Amino acid sequence: MTKADIVKQISKETGIESTIVLTCIESFMRNVKAALLAGTPVFLRGFGSFILKKRAQKTARNISKNTTLVIPEHNIPAFKPAKSFMAQIKH
Numbered sequence: 028m029t030k031a032d033i034v035k036q037i038s039k040e041t042g043i044e045s046t047i048v049l050t051c052i053e054s055f056m057r058n059v060k061a062a063l064l065a066g067t068p069v070f071l072r073g074f075g076s077f078i079l080k081k082r083a084q085k086t087a088r089n090i091s092k093n094t095t096l097v098i099p100e101h102n103i104p105a106f107k108p109a110k111s112f113m114a115q116i117k118h
Contacts, residue, residue, distance in 0.1 A: 063104050075108040 034052060038045040059077050062069050069077040079102045087098050108116070 071109075073109055073111050075106055075112055078105050078107055079103070080105045 030049075030052065034045050034048045037043070037048045037052075041048070059069050063077060063079055066079065068079070071077075082101050082103055084100045085098050086095055088095050
């Protein structure tokens with residue numbers, strides 16, 4: 028499902044113009060990104076959490092040049108589904 032599909036579905040279900048729905052969805056995504064950039068997790072009760080996970084430093088190999096390089100510690104965004112959401116998916 029793409030963002031356009033979500034916009035169409037919400038617009039159809041609510042009767043709200045698709046341009047307004049698109050603006051709301053893009054604003055939601057902007058706010059989630061801003062919160063994560065600030066180091067603040069986003070909790071959506073019954074759905075899940077957008078969090079930052081810390082990846083440890085590691086050594087990697089560049090096979091084509093036959094060299095090793097160090098990848099420094101870094102954060103990555105992640106989604107952790109809520110227990111109730113996971114229960115629905117498993118059934």
